[in-house]
Amino acid sequence: MAELSFLLVVFPMLAACSCFLMRHNTIYSLIVIISGGLLIGSAILLIPLVPFSFSPKSFLGINIHEILTAADFLLLFIILYFGVKYKNWLINSLAIFQIVLLGYLEFFLINGSETYPIIYCDNLSLIMVLIICVVGSIICVQALPYMKKHETHLKIGVSRQPHFFFVMILFLGAMNGVVLSNDMILFYFFFELTTVCSFLLIGHDKTERATKNAVRALWMNSLGGAAFITALVFIYTRLGTLDMQYIIHADSKSQLVILSMALLCFAAFTKSAQFPFQSWLLGAMIAPTPVSALLHSSTMVKVGVYLALRLAPAIEGLFLTQCVTIFGAFTFLFAAALAVGQSNGKKVLAYSTISNLGLIFACVGLNTPESIAAAIILIIFHAVSKALLFLCVGTIEQHIESRNIEDMRGLYTKMPLTALISVMGVITMIMPPFGLLLGKWMAMEAASSFLCGIVMIAMGSALTVMYWARWAGILMSDPFAGKFKLEKQPVLTWAALFSLCIGVGVLSLLSPWIYRWCIIPIMGSDYLASYSTDYGIFENAFGVFAVLPLSLVAVAGFIIAILAVKSATHSRITMPYLSGLQTEEPRVFKGPMNRLITAEAGNYYLSSIFGEDKLTPWINLGAVILLTLVIGGAL
């Protein structure tokens, strides 16, 4: 156990350093691929060992607690350094605030006689570790060909890739650290480490805008860090321990503990870029696409929902839990609305991430056995599908040099396979029997008895269908049917796209067993697992979702439809109807006076209703009011 935990957390940090030091292209590429493989391997080896917990006493002869304290302070001083460097008083004051509180906690409160385990790994941690290692490694590997092209495109003289991969791999280690920690101080350290990593990655391109967005991400996440450390001080004052498992099950109705739960939720909201903190995640798109893929799918934003999910049993039955539901459902609805108004593909993906995370928070807040299962399923499948879509958009962007959806019109002609995989990615986001829809189904059934939640979730879900279907459709918008000339891409790119695409299908098919083997143990004594999964059919007292039978029917339907496509290639191909005298060009018709007229069509983005500039101020205002409710409701 100790060795595996070491491999998962500390080894990536060492690998990251060696990436940084050995600046030769082949060497760091090899290091990235090998550490990816090692991470996936150790994550798989972890499966039979859970649940376990232990406390490493010392590392290289030094007391682990002292290393931790030193590292915590070092990290905060690094943040302070960046604050000073970019002359941001907000970062500075937040960093100083955290240093003071951490000092108070470490030197005046904690007496050092704690005996609780520092590392704790149950099925929830295991699922997170698997997501981080598998999806994260795939993204890192795909980043190798991507960054090469990226730097050629930007005409960068001295490659900054060693720095890039240093942070990417460090990030994976930090994420593993977050989900394996039981000691809240250790959790806090990795929590801050992910903040610093994302700051470095967002600012990687060193342009003015990249730096500006990175600094914004840093101060917003520092706000979360400040809330986190404040909560730790409160919790220690009242409960006298920072043992996470103890805190969750302490069942303390003390006002101070409830307030610190609300503060921890606040920290989770900042990490997961919920309204009104969405701007840091939107700004993060300035970075190379693998960074976005990493931030959105397996790392960073998942810290927030993971933290909330861990705390769920502790807030059950409180007013706070209802507030979290309302806040999450609000984010789900309005992030979907903003996505409808976007023509920028990466922004659509970003808003969809925020929206899905909102749904996960809503599930956590509902706090029923169904909704907790829904939250975990949504986390798993969102990670895979979103990574797939980001990698697709990154590949497309490098090819057509645009991330605008309108420019992807008829992409099927230029890059048929990538277009098809992207459509597949979209389908996994919105259609049964794929996992995300399974999660959404559970979420809706759980939310049905909570009026405010179900209304917002119903509306948000309809908006979600709209922005995805539109995108999938125009990727296929192609007047020359039947031609299929495979585009050229690096092997690693294909490997990443295919493994994610197949992965999401296989995982969806296996979801009843994932539920039985992984999710039921997570619920443990806190929730009564309610679904039975006989014959691959989810069923409880009030609902039924036949995953396996439906998947089989869907596969059969898919095969029939593909055969229909094959036979249609031999049928007569006509021109699209243009209500005029058709010419050889599919888009051009002969109008009055024999003039040639080109027909054009664009998407409805409904910017008069869903425009970013129209909605954002009101949404932010609403979110601030709801956040006040979350904190105030805990008082």
Added chain:
Amino acid sequence: MRETLLAIFIGLFATPLLGGLINGLDRIITARLQGRIGPPVWQPFYDVIKLLSKEKMVVNVWQAFCAYAYLSAAAISVVLFFLKSDLLLILFIQAVGAVFVVIGALSSTSPFSQVGAHRELLQILSYEPLLILVVAGIYLEIGSFKIDDIYAWGQPLIFKLPFLFIALGYALTIKLRKSPFDLSTSHHGHQEIVKGVLTDYSGPFLALIEIGHWYDIILILGLCSLFWATGWIGMIILVAITYFIEILIDNVTARMTWRWMIGYVWAMGLTLSIVNLIWINLA
């Protein structure tokens, strides 16, 4: 087991016949309301058979995929309905079909298809939340999403969920492609965007979509019938009256714009639904 097979058989084969028949009756009644005699009741079947026998023509081969996917999704959702499965799941699968029609239309570059597809999406956007809230309302009343539990419930739901039934009416009007909501495509050949979302589907593929539409009609009417699930007679009377009102509305209203549709359907439909949900929540 025999019951399951029977349900699948009825769902797959009897439903399109019934759907086509209802369509035929609809055309006769509509004609009589307009002072015409109208086509024979079997006309929809003649149309579909003729379409099926035509030469296959596509603008984009993936239209064939979308037509088949729509038909399968519509058929599966109806079969699940007859298997008395989960209402929410049925709605999700029905939505799959609707999305594939849109993707198929978008895969053509014709502006008529494109505009029709976007209007279809706006229609989905309008009715989807209402359908979900109707199902949520049924759950709140009887404590289950499963259709067999609804049949086992002692009294007709319409007495407790009248406003949700009206909200379902909005969804029904949109799904039946009736005025004032026949924006994306219309049964009548006088629309400003030709045949809208269906413009570039032709021949056998158009026939598949028409058959899929029959399944869809039966599904939504089936949803209506659940509001009087205690007896066959009441069920049939409720559905017949509802459908007749739909025809009347179709004949006395004009087609409106999408802005009006979203504003009106969301404002009225959501208000009605929320009032009804609060009612059962408190009662």
